[in-house]
C-alpha cells in the first residue's frame with residue numbers, strides 16, 4: 001500500500017514537472033513608463049498602451065502616473081535619477097528639463113531614433129528643446145502652447161468678436177459679466193508654480209518684454225513691470241479675474257470654465273477635447289484663439305509640451321526604445337490628439353483630414369506652435385524658474401509691487417547666471 005502510494009506520487013510529480021518543461025512561461029521584458037497624470041479619460045490612454053503590448057508581446061508594460069504638476073514630477077526625477085536607480089525605463093519630460101537632465105548624464109543618447117533628415121518633421125521649438133551639445137536626448141511627444149478659450153455663445157449673444165488686445169478682453173469681460181450672473185470674466189493659472197511663469201511670460205512677451213537678452217537678465221524692464229502689474233490689476237482694479245486664480249493650476253481653472261462659469265480661460269490645448277465631450281456643460285459653445293497682446297505688442301504663447309527619454313540606468317534600453325518609437329509615431333500621435341487632445345509634435349498631422357474634421361481649430365494651431373516662445377533653453381532653467389516663481393507670485397497676490405518683485409528676481413537671475421557657467 002505504502003509502495004503503491006509512493007509510486008502514484010512519483011507519477012504525479014513527474015507528470016507535473018513534465019508539463020512545466022513542455023510549456024515554459026515566455027520571458028517578458030518589463031518596461032516601466034513614468035509620466036504625469038493624464039488629463040481627461042485615462043481609459044483612452046490605456047487603449048493606446050494596450051495596443052503597444054499587442055504589437056510587442058514580449059514586453060510587459062507598466063504604466064506609472066506621477067502627479068499632474070510639472071514641479072512635483074521634476075522633484076521625483078531629480079531624486080531618483082540622482083540615485084542612479086533603474087526603477088523606470090521611459091520618462092516623459094517637460095520641454096524645460098531636457099538640457100538639465102542631459103547635462104547631468106541621466107539620459108541615453110537617442111540621436112539615432114530621429115536621424116538628421118527626419119528632424120524637420122517636428123516643430124522646431126521642441127526639437128531645439130531636446131537637443132543638447134548636438135545630440136538628441138529625447139523625442140518630442142506632444143506640444144503645448146498657451147491659448148485663449150472663450151464662450152462663443154456669450155460673445156455672439158452680446159455682439160462681441162474675440163479680443164485682440166488685453167484692453168478689449170477687459171471691456172468684453174466687464175460687459176458680459178454685468179449681464180450674466182455667476183460668471184467670472186477671465187480665469188488663468190496664478191499659483192506659485194511653473195504654470196505661473198508660463199502665464200506671466202505671455203504678458204511680458206506681448207508687451208515687448210523678455211527674461212534674457214543676449215544671455216543677460218532683463219527682467220526688471222519697464223515693459224515687464226507694466227505686464228506683471230497688469231496681471232495684478234486684472235484682479236484688483238478691473239475685477240475681471242477672481243482672487244482665487246492666485247492659488248489655481250490648470251485643472252481647477254479648466255473646471256470653472258468647463259462648468260460654464262467664466263467667459264475667458266487661458267489654458268493649454270488639451271482642455272478643448274474635454275469641453276467638447278458628450279455631457280459637457282459647454283459643448284459646442286467654445287471658441288479658441290491666440291492670446292491677446294498689449295496695444296502695439298505681438299501675440300505670444302509660451303511653448304510647452306512633453307518629450308520621451310530613456311533613463312541612462314535602464315536595464316532594458318532596447319525595449320524602452322520600442323515604446324518611445326511607438327508613442328511618438330505619427331499614428332500614436334494622431335490617436336492621442338483624437339482621444340485625449342494632446343497635440344502632435346509632427347507637423348504633417350496638421351494636414352490630416354480626419355483630425356481637421358474632428359478638431360477644426362487644429363489648422364490654426366500650426367502657426368501658434370511654429371511661433372510659440374520657449375522659456376530660456378538652459379541646463380540652469382530650473383534654478384531660474386525657482387527664482388522667478390516666488391517673486392511673480394508675490395506681485396500677483398499683492399505682497400510686493402511689481403517693481404520690487406522683478407528687481408529681486410533680476411538680482412537672483414544675475415547671481416545664477418554668474419555662478420552657473
Ligand code: GLC
Pocket residue numbers: 070094095096144194195196198268303304305306
Ligand atoms: C504644461 C506644459 C508644460 C508646462 C506646464 C506648466 O504641462 O506642457 O511645458 O511647464 O504645463 O504647468
